[in-house]
Amino acid sequence: MEEQKIKKDFKLTLEIVKELWTKTYSTDGKPDWSHILPYYDDDIYFRDSIQEIKGIDEFKKMTERLTKRSKDLNMKLVKVVQNGNDIFLEWEMTISYKKYPSSKLYGLSRLTTNDKGKIIEQRDYYDLWGDIFDNIPYWGKQYRKFMKRKFG
Template sequence: MRAENLNETNNAFHLTLEIVNELWTKTYNTDGKPDWSHILPYYDDKIYFRDSIQEIKGMTEFKAMTERLTKRSKDLKMKLVRVIQKDNDFFLEWEMTISYKKYPSSVMYGASRLTINNNGKIIEQRDYYDLWGDIFDNIPRFGKAYRKFMKKKFG
């Protein structure tokens, strides 16, 4: 089913480019802790989520992951750089600033692919980012050493 045909569904939680922009910005730019309560209805109960460190199946596990992130972080903000749609996939390029309880803020640069099902809900999310590189960049001298090592060994 092509994305433009999804507007014909009866789903009250149908995603559009405008809604994705609004939801992701609102989720992370609240005062203090992030809040996913307004975005969770857009996810299918059988959501499959994967990122650099974890693989999650189902809404129960997905909600638990969002709660863990909320507990770990002191502050979280997301800037959407680009959001595009191709058929049933949304591609988000983002910059996330996260502040953990005992550490300074770190900016992580990444991208997400959201795939919606025929009901217009997110059935799959894949996040891509370099967790360690972006965190290490904020540690004096260590960040430069890490990047030098990566370039020497892999680039």
């Protein structure tokens, strides 16, 4: 009798996102992407406010850098919705770097899936400096005043 290998289907759905994304950031404080990386296409395009990455190998390196830099990282999903091939995640992320106190970041991620159901593009939106400065006495107020004066 010949053994058949069963191939696991890694097609991303709204239910899978809700289940797995919170787990990514709650492994004893250290993020672990191993259970969600199979949902990313080899040609993933990732962009956030500080970097642009192309390809799964570079994406994996980015996740490893974040794990190495952070002492503690947790994510709370506030709202998750889907519109066609786009899944939107509104989140609150608490991150603590090795030498600094915890900072809470507020953001949104857009995951776009391809015809295979894998993430082909991820765009993260957040105000990195504003959210970090809000946690530092004096700097937060000064940053917000500057932003309001210069941009609106």
